[in-house]
Amino acid sequence: MDAAVRELSYAQAIQEAMAIAMDMDERVFLMGEDIGVYGGAFQVTGDLVERYGADRVIDTPISELGGAGVAVGAAVTGMRPIFEFQFSDFATLGMEQIVNQAAKMRFMLGGEVSVPLVMRFPAGSGTGAAAQHSQSLEAWLGHVPGLKVIQPATPHDAKGMLLAAVADPDPVMIFEHKLLYKMKGHVPEGHYTVPIGKAEIRREGRDLTIVATSIMVQKALDAAAALEGEGIDIEVVDLRTIRPIDRQTVIDSVKKTSRLLCVYEAVKTLGIGAEVSAMVAESEAFDYLDAPIVRLGGAETPIPYNPDLEKATVPQVPGIIAAARDLVKGVR
Amino acid sequence: MTGARKAVIDSRANLPFVYRQYSPEQLRQVLHKMYLIRRFEEGAEECYTRGLIHGTMHLSIGQEASAMGICMPLAEDDQITSTHRGHGHCIAKGAEVSRMFAEFFGKTTGYCKGRGGSMHIADVAKGNLGANGIVAGGIPIAVGAALSSKMMKTGKVVVSFFGDGANNEGAFHEALNMAAVWKLPVIFVCENNGYGMSTSTARSTAVKNIAERAAAYSMPGVIVNGNIFSEVAEASFKAVERARAGEGPTLIESKTYRHRGHSKSDRNRYRTKEEIEDWMANRDPITLFENELRDFGFIDDKGIEAIRDAVAREIADGIEFAKASPAPEIATLENYVYTEHA
Ligand SMILES: Cc1ncc(C[n+]2csc(CCOP(=O)(O)OP(=O)(O)O)c2C)c(N)n1
């Protein structure tokens, strides 16, 4: 097969990254619920247990707090765990170890230790799994100094950022939107990394900057394509990392387009959109703005079960198109 | 009634617990409800396969005697907390299948007005405080409900259903300890079906029997065959008596088996076909109970047929009700997040 066009799904890309990480470094191992013979709830670990054995692909009991803590303890003493939460919602059970321990241990001990830990969180709505299996909690962790928080939006980045995370000496939290797992895209063979802390311009444009995260990147691109015919030229910035955030790429883009729309799935208020907006408002880009900054985020509700309500809870392409058009046409 | 059958009933003293404790009519009702649970789940599964229901679901097919046995001695206002595998608990506690179907179809007439779906099925009016998407999430809530019962002197007993997988969550251990220290009227029911998703108890749990955990919290730990209705009901009856008498909690381990996969996406790679077939063919709880009822002369084939027919009608009517019910308006998206002010 032509290496340049090799396509993998997002889930396969993550699996390949974990295999490469385990091949390269025997300290790397996987922990999580049903990641062995079951292959993971979303088949991300797949058959890795057959290839690497149950000692390196460890099924934990249903013990998120303890499991997360064991991963922290192993990381701080020389191993390189990759810990899978079965759903990102269960981060709430592991929060103590993530927030109080993993994030702060190096700091509290005056730099005497590092916590080279990777945690993976299948996140987001759209599967009909209702309020406790559909949340987007990345901003919670993004609020914690000591953690790095990433949201790869493509198979290519999923692999490259996971490999960057494994190489990182500090705890990296990876939020993977469940609806992206089946998304196919070009993924190079072998080892490569995509830097943490660097946004990517997915599409260049003059009229409006859309800063999007995770699954909203593709939706923003779809909206931009639809508006092309109306002569509206949109730039789409894939934030990729929410901590540490790439201020410069966003600010430079807004200086160019003079308009900003933030699109993300998590609940709108007190979220990543507020941070991006404030970042721009505090910067020299403020003087370039021709319109108010607009945020499109999740409704102020838990995710409902009913499929139509569920869809209405988070930004969809038509809503992004309408908001972008209004912004550019000066309706708002 | 034939002379032989009368003789059997007259010698009820030698029969298992439920045949001494409950009337023949009550026991036929139990069989009816076990069928209702089974057919409800089969109906839901079929609707899911046909794309009428979205999301996922966790079926308790094979565990009906456990749900029914535990709920048998409960009063209508006693309460339960349930699990992701909670359809049986819901029906056993008195829910109507029509409103359960409506919930699965995401309709406003559903028990959660279409917001919860299978994983959050509840019937608060009948004392079911809800299924739960979080493993072990309902256990401390049951303890809280039992604390209310004690503080408000309502006399209510609370049952917390959970699976074997839940016994490794911190919430389980913290909850059992508080319940024991405060002598609360709560019954912890571990439905041990051998696996938490793909992980067998042997691989996940340090003790052989989960009932052994009770010793650490100074409460009785009882093991029952969860596929034998009478055994489960008897253990529950005793635990309810103890709770009502103010003597504190009990942990019941009900050993059972789920015939279906964990959820709709399970490929059953962690267990053998033979194992599944053995449980289905030889230890099906409905078959076991039905045979017992027939052997003891509590029902005949015609009576069984009548129950099956009635259940089939209830299921068909329930699905029709769900289909005909209205879907929620998008404008109501943010309803029920907070308490409405009149
Ligand atoms: C806190 C938490 N961790 C993991 C899950 C995912 N999950 C749902 S059910 C389940 C298995 C539960 O096993 P068990 O308690 O034995 O109940 P069963 O499914 O066998 O009825 C898992 C891992 C969850 N819902 N909540």
Ligand SMILES: [Mg+2]
């Ligand atoms: Mg189980």
